Amino acid sequence: MNAEIIAVGSEMLTPERVDTNSLYLTAELNKIGVEVAAKSVIGDDRERLAEAVRRAVARVPILILSGGLGPTEDDLTREAVALALDRKLLFSEEIAAALERRFAQARRKMAEINRRQALVIEGAAVLPNDRGTAPGQWVEESGAVVMLLPGPPHELNAMFERQCLPRLARIVPRLAIRTLFLRVAGMSESDLDQLIAPVYKKYENPATTILAANGDIQIHLRARCATPAEADALLAEVGAPIEALLGDRIYSRNGDPLEAILGGLLRQNHATVSVAESCTGGMLGERFTSVPGSSDYFLGGFITYTNAMKIEMLGVLPEMLEQFGAVSKETAEAMALGARRRTGSTYALSITGEAGPDPGGKAPVGTVYVGLADAAGALAVDRQFLGDRQRIRTFTTQMALDLLRRRITRA
Amino acid sequence: MNAEIIAVGSEMLTPERVDTNSLYLTAELNKIGVEVAAKSVIGDDRERLAEAVRRAVARVPILILSGGLGPTEDDLTREAVALALDRKLLFSEEIAAALERRFAQARRKMAEINRRQALVIEGAAVLPNDRGTAPGQWVEESGAVVMLLPGPPHELNAMFERQCLPRLARIVPRLAIRTLFLRVAGMSESDLDQLIAPVYKKYENPATTILAANGDIQIHLRARCATPAEADALLAEVGAPIEALLGDRIYSRNGDPLEAILGGLLRQNHATVSVAESCTGGMLGERFTSVPGSSDYFLGGFITYTNAMKIEMLGVLPEMLEQFGAVSKETAEAMALGARRRTGSTYALSITGEAGPDPGGKAPVGTVYVGLADAAGALAVDRQFLGDRQRIRTFTTQMALDLLRRRITRA
DSSP, X not given: OEEEEEEEOGGGGSTTOOOOHHHHHHHHHHHTTOEEEEEEEEOSOHHHHHHHHHHHHHHOSEEEEESOOSSSTTOOHHHHHHHHHTOOEEEOHHHHHHHHHHHHHTTOOOOGGGGGGGEEETTOEEEOOSSSSOXXXXXXXXXXXXXXXXXXXXXXXXXXXXXXXXXXXXXXXXXXXXXXXXXXXSSOHHHHHHHHHHHHTTOSSSEEEEEEETTEEEEEEEEEESSHHHHHHHHHHHHHHHHHHHGGGEEESSSOOHHHHHHHXXXXXXXXXXXXXXXXXXXXXXXXXXXXXXXXXXXXXXXXXXXXXXXXXXXXXXXHHHHHOSSSHHHHHHHHHHHHHHHOOSEEEEEEEOOOXXXXXXXXXXXXXXXXXXXXXXXXEEEEOOSOHHHHHHHHHHHHHHHHHHHHHHO | OEEEEEEEOGGGGSTTOOOOHHHHHHHHHHHTXXXXXXEEEEOSOHHHHHHHHHHHHHHOSEEEEESOOSSSTTOOHHHHHHHHHTXXXXXXXXHHHHHHHHHHHTTOOOOGGGGGGGEEETTOXXXXXXXXXXXXXXXXXXXXXXXXXXXXXXXXXXXXXXXXHHHHHTTSOOOEEEEEEEXXXXXXXXXXXXXXXXXXXXXXXSEEEXXXXXXXXXXXXXXXXXXXXXXXXXXXXXXXXXHHHHGGGEEESSSOOHHHHHHHHHHHTTXXXXXXXXXXXXXXXXXXXXXXXXXXXXXXXXXXXXXXXXXXXXXXXXXXXXXXXXSSHHHHHHHHHHHHHHHOOSEEEEEEEOOOSSOOSSSOTTXXXXXXXXXXXXXXXXXXXXXXXXXHHHHHHHHHHHHHHHHHHHO
């Protein structure tokens, strides 16, 4: 079953405002098995809004409008919906009296314009609002339902939860929904998709969503079935081959980010870690320490942005820097060994690279080396990333965290 | 002149995702005098999307679509727009070759599905994408223009700024718009508003917007007049009293962030800086080095997350840590002095604090100390921040950068 959501108000079309009501409504609708097929924000324009309502009602059985129920002339939702459904607006003495009482309670006189809020669409059920002046409305029209809800989130949330969800339960078929959530590192989105598409494309249910950002990929499989047992069985059926294909590139099954998963592994193994960063300038340390309790395993690190600092803080040999350059496998290994030696950590990660935008040395922009040192010695891996400075730096920290994660899980 | 914006992708209809591209696009459109009349998010549904495009093109002269240009079968924007405008999709050998080169640069083989990204709508101008694989498209249709832009914000922003705005300038009637853009540190949003509201509330034009995030406040005054001279005069009239009230709390008049402004001051003064970070774990170094060319003044730093590291890396005295604790004025000063001594930098900044969520020592969560050392010695200032771990850490780095900025500008 599908729904559409419309937020009403020209103020929602400024560069600063985001329609957060639709996020709340989407979460609540998804919980009862309703998908949001589209959402929009429409300014204070009666005809434009009426057109949008008319088309949405023809497409989906559930339409929710938020905002535009205030007392001013800009508040056009009531009129637009009445126009779209070709119904009258009726003045409700009952609502007007309730509004008068509300104002009296606050020892204020009700302004004449507030009487607009007592206009009800012919045939609509009124949804009382105990947190504000604008009552909501629930209108049924040839198999579809249109909800008019107030814009302020605390009013909308309470009204939707207490008055709309119980009514929706009578309309929406009961469904059990289960989600499988995987996070993957060390692959591009297109490589991953090519690998697993042959599996998930065979199924409409569960629905698969793939999200990629900053070298991190999230895979959501959402199964909707008549019973929880069926949904779980379906997820197992589709999830198993996907998990087999991705193997240990899957780092998280609970939604936790890579730095938290790696932190958990370090803690479990009573291991500690330190870092030595050049082009990322502290970003790797920042990610480790963004996790509460990271002091259990993160000791500290060195931001060695210049060659002199690499020599002094980490003991990298000047002749090595001279021979191989700062952006090299040899320097990455020496940095990791130096950080481990100076902090006494179980593991040390190092990063050196060319983040751009202008190349500083011989290496092309986007070249990075990540070093890893432990009791057995050091190794370094290199990659060539595309994109701007921030992207290259973020991808490199992701690569470093994943390198250590795999080292620990494969040990 | 009006525009509509459509974000494409079922993943944008989940409870977690917000279409931020439309905010950037709205800001840029408003600057050239174009208002956004409506915006929407539509899932991966070719017919639904084609219908929306058809109707939008009939309503407004500018339609911008973001997302859905990726290589997978879910990426339907190209096909939907072609369908809506009743045009063919043509395979471009040129784009395919450019994609192949891009993959070769990254030493990867292009997946077969990426060839979908070389499909161009008949008659469209191709907008090259130097930050990702998906090229954009610019299609003109009976007085309207339709732009197809990639979803990732850093790709969309660059493409819109460099390739769409110059083309739009030929279509949109000229209105002189001038913006005064101030960035302020070291104040809360409500304190700032109380101070300057009596000035800006008197004017509808220029329009004033105040945005606060992460301890940083941006003030935008936008004047729209018939001529540039009129707009400049109006901005001067309203801007002068605001600038006088804020004084040196204004750190930027060109939009540059604090780390870039401070970097410029350091470079001008032939000065260098190093950092010593505890609770921020590298975030201050990361901010310094996010600025291209920061190797001119940023030497490096120490992430001393444990007491042992503070002692070994920075020479903080164990008895001082014992007596005052790690989160103290004395420790902050000793950390800054240690970083300066060990790197030989002109200035050193240090951060120690309790970022939470659970208090680690005696200091309550949110207590932070920032130390500053230079040739004259060291000082430390403290603050108590509210909020979660990430907020406390971000505010603290902002405070540290601003402390050094004021030291240099007042010297």
